[in-house]
Amino acid sequence: MFGHSGYGGTDVRPAYAAVSRWLASASDDLLQTRRKQAELFFRRIGITFAVYGDPDASERLIPFDIIPRILLASEWARLEEGLIQRVVALNAFLADVYGAQECLKAGIIPEDIVLLNDQFSPVQVGRRPAADVWVHISGVDLVRTGPDQFMVLEDNARTPSGVSYMLENREVMLRLVPELIADISHHGGIRPVETYPEALLSSLTSVAPRGCQSEPCLAVLTPGVHNSAYYEHSFLADKLGVELVEGSDLFVHADCLYMRTTEGPKRIDILYRRVDDAFLDPLTFRPDSMLGVPGLVRATHAGNLTLANAIGTGIADDKAIYTYMPDLIRFYTGRDAILPNVPTWRCREPDALKEVLDRLPELVVKEVDGSGGYGMLVGPHATAAQIEEFRHKLLAKPSGFIAQPTLALSTCPTLTDSGPAPRHVDLRPFVLTGREGSTVVPGGLTRVAMKEGSLVVNSSQGGGTKDTWVIEDALVTPELAAMRAAGNL
Secondary structure (H helix, E strand, C coil), X not given: CCCCHHHCCCCCCHHHHHHHHHHHHCCHHHHHHHHHHHHHHHHHHCCCEECCCCCCCCEECCCEEEEEEEEEHHHHHHHHHHHHHXXXXXXXXXXXXXXXXXXXXXXXXXXXXXHCCCCCCHHHCCCXXXXXXXXXXXXXXXXXXXXXXXXXXXXXXXXXXXXXXXXXXXXXXXXXXXHHHHHHHXXXXXXXXXXXXXXXXXXXXXXXXXXXXXXXXXXXXXXXXXXXXXXXHHHHHHHHCXXXXXXXXXXXXXXXXXXXXXXXXXXXXXXXECCCHHHCCCCCCCCCCCXXXXXXXXXXXXXXXXXXXXCCHHHHHCHHHHCCHHHHHHHHXXXXXXCCECCCEECCCHHHHHHHHHCHHHEEEEECCCCCCCCEEEHHHCCHHHHHHHHHHHHHCHHHEEXXXXXXXXXXXXXXXXXXXXXXXXXXXXXXXECCEEEECCXXXXXXXXXXXXXXXXXXXXXXXXXXXXXXXXXXXXXXXHHHHCCCC
16 A cells, blocks of 8 residues: 555555655654644644635634655655756746747647637737746646656646645644654655745846846745635745735836835735736726726836736646646757656547547546646546536536546555545646746655545545655665665664
8 A cells, every 4th residue: 555556566666665654653643633733733823724615614623644654865856857848938938928939830730729719818919038947936837647657637837826834744744754754864764845935036036127226036826815815925025024915015117116114115026826817006007906907017017026926837737738737848949848748639620529538537638727626527436427517517618627547546545534545636846937047846745645545636626635755765775775675674
C-alpha cells in the first residue's frame, strides 16, 4: 500500500522506506491522534475553504493527511526542468498573442481559439509588461502515470491558489512527525519550502516598473473576506510583510496607483492581484464591479504599475489552449516538451467529437473554461442520466469541451478511518518568474482524493492535501537500505 499502485503493484517504493518503517512502528491510536491534532491545528489558525452553493457549510476545513508524498531529488530535477520550460513557453505565447501573433500566422494554433476566447483581453494588444514577464506566479497541475512519467493535467496562469496550504502543511508536519523528519534529516533531509515568501518577494520586486521608488511598494489585492481563498490572501500578505488591500482601499491619480493610509496616500508599485480580470477596473471591464479600482488598467499601461499576474493571462488557463501546448513549446523553445500533456480530444473537431460521444462512459470531459472540478464528467463514476446530460451539452456546443482518458493515476498511502490506504493524488508545483528567470519551490502542493477510488482531488469537491517532500537519492541507495534493514542506522 506504500507504493504507487496506479502503475505497478503495491510494493514499497524505495523513497517510502522510512515512511513504511514509521507507519509500522506507530500504533493506530497514535496515528489517529496525530490526525486529530492536525485538524485542530488548522482549525485554530483558521484555514478554511469556502464552498459556494453548499447550503450545509459555507466554510469547511480542507482534509489534511499526515502521511507525506515523497519525491526523489533526481525525479524533482527532471520536473523542475520541464516546469521551467513550460512557463517560458507560456510567457512567450502570451507576449506573442498580444504582440506579433506569430503563432497564429504560422498556423500553430487556430485564430478563433485565441482571438474569440472570452479570456483574450484586447486591451493588452500591443502592451508589454515589465521585463516581458506575464505570468509571475504559476501553478502547473501534474499527474504521475508511471515510475518515470509525469504528465501535465492543466496550467494555472491567472491567479493560482494553494501555496498557503503547501507552507502550512510543512509547518504542521514539523510539529506532528518530528521522529520521521529526524530520521530522514539525518542523511540529507527534506528540501525546504519555507523560502517561498522570500523567493516570491524577490521575483516580484525584480519587475518593479521603471522610475519607481528605491524600495518598491508591494500590496496584495483581495476580493474580500467572502472569497474562497481569502485565508491565503491574508496569509501571503503577512508572510511577505506587505499590506492586504481591497479595491476600496486604492485609487488612481495621474496614472499612478495609491493606497489610502492614516499617514496619507502611499504609492503602490507592484500589485499581486487575486481578483479576476473582469473585476479589476470598472472603467475597462465590468462597470458594476465593486472589487477593482477605476483607472487601474490605465496605470498599468502607463508603465507605473506592475500587475502580477498580468491582465490577459487567463487565456493560458484555457483547456482548449492547453491542448496545443506541446506544439507551442516546440514553436517557442525549439525543443519537445519535457513534460507531456495528458492525451486529449478536442471536441470542436468532428472526428474527435464522434469518438468522445461513442466513449463517454469511459472518459473525463471538461469545460474548456472550467476550474475547481466543476463542470466536468468523470465517465466511469457517472450515472446514466449524467452521461446523457453531457451528451446533450457536447452536441449543443462541442467547442466548449475537451475530453481525456481516465488515467491510471498514481496513488500514495493516505491515513483513513480504517488505517493507511492508497488514494489517488496529483501535484501542483509553483513556479516563480522574475527578471532573472524562473525558479520552482521544491515540492509543491499534493492534492489527494480522500474517497476510495475517486479521481477528483479538488478541495471544492471534497479532496484533501498532504505535504510533499523532496529527498536526496542517497537516502534510498541499496547500501543504505540494507543497513537500515539490518538495524545499523
